[in-house]
Amino acid sequence: MQEVVPINSTPGTQQTRLLDALSAASSGTRLRAALAVGTYPDPGLVEALVARCAVEPNFFVRDMLTWALTRFPSESTVPRLVAELGSGCAQARSQALHTLSKIGDEGVWPAITRSLLCDADDEVARSAWRAAVVLVPAGQEEALAAVLVAQLGRGDRDVRLSLSRALVALGDVIEPALRSGLASVDPTVRAHAHATLLLLSDPEVGFDSALEEATRVLVLGPDRADGAAC
Numbered sequence: 001m002q003e004v005v006p007i008n009s010t011p012g013t014q015q016t017r018l019l020d021a022l023s024a025a026s027s028g029t030r031l032r033a034a035l036a037v038g039t040y041p042d043p044g045l046v047e048a049l050v051a052r053c054a055v056e057p058n059f060f061v062r063d064m065l066t067w068a069l070t071r072f073p074s075e076s077t078v079p080r081l082v083a084e085l086g087s088g089c090a091q092a093r094s095q096a097l098h099t100l101s102k103i104g105d106e107g108v109w110p111a112i113t114r115s116l117l118c119d120a121d122d123e124v125a126r127s128a129w130r131a132a133v134v135l136v137p138a139g140q141e142e143a144l145a146a147v148l149v150a151q152l153g154r155g156d157r158d159v160r161l162s163l164s165r166a167l168v169a170l171g172d173v174i175e176p177a178l179r180s181g182l183a184s185v186d187p188t189v190r191a192h193a194h195a196t197l198l199l200l201s202d203p204e205v206g207f208d209s210a211l212e213e214a215t216r217v218l219v220l221g222p223d224r225a226d227g228a229a230c
Contacts, residue, residue: 019048027058034061038068043076050080053099054092066099074105082111090121097127101134109135117147122159125151129166141170145177152181152196153189161207164196174200191215 021033034052037045049069056062069077077099084096097116100108112135116128129148136144148167154160167174174196181193198205198213205213 015042015044018042018045022048022052027061030056030058030061031064034064034068038064038071041068041071043072046072046076046080050077050084050096053095054084054087054089056095062095066095066102069099070102074103078103078105078108082108085111085113085116090119090124093119094121094124094127097124097131101127101131104134106135106137109137109140114147117144118151122155125154126159126162129162133166133169136170141173142177145170145174149174149177149181149193152184152192153186157208160192164192164199164207167196168200168203172200 018033018037021029022037024030024033030052034049037049046069049065053062053065053069056065069081081096081100081103084092087093087096093116097112100111108131112128112132117125117132119125119128132144132148145167148163148170151163152160154163167178178193178197181189181196184190184193195207195213199207
């Protein structure tokens, strides 16, 4: 295992070296720099970490950047991350949401707006869904479920899986909200709603199996579908 950037120079020099390493051409160097920052948190590097999250192309480095940010006191990171939610850069919004979900500060909830939950960018919306189910205050789960259910049928298989997982994480409170999806004129929305209900009742069922079963039920009807499965 390669070592983190050594801490053996003056604070100013070390900070400069880490800043340079965070934007190095090598993803391995950037990864080690993020690890070093998280191992030896320096408040002067919070801004650089957040800024790097918005442009970092490597998934593993982004994940290490998030980990590094969780190592700082929340009062030094949360305000900066919340500010990033208004960025015009989709990756900046998505990564800030992801990091806020890992920090888990419930005071962030008001910043998880409907516009983020319905963001036109799928990755931002997925990050918002995951953050929302972690941060939602007790008693507001049904309102959140109603916003999420309105997006049933959205995107490709991975996007729909993310939405179903977020809904299932809210528990039984999603059942009333899912009725609107089950009554939709759009067969894709109906199948997604039914598949989500199947996952709620049996979390061990895989999403693809649940979606296949939901589609069969919608095409054949519940009675014929049961017969076809025998």
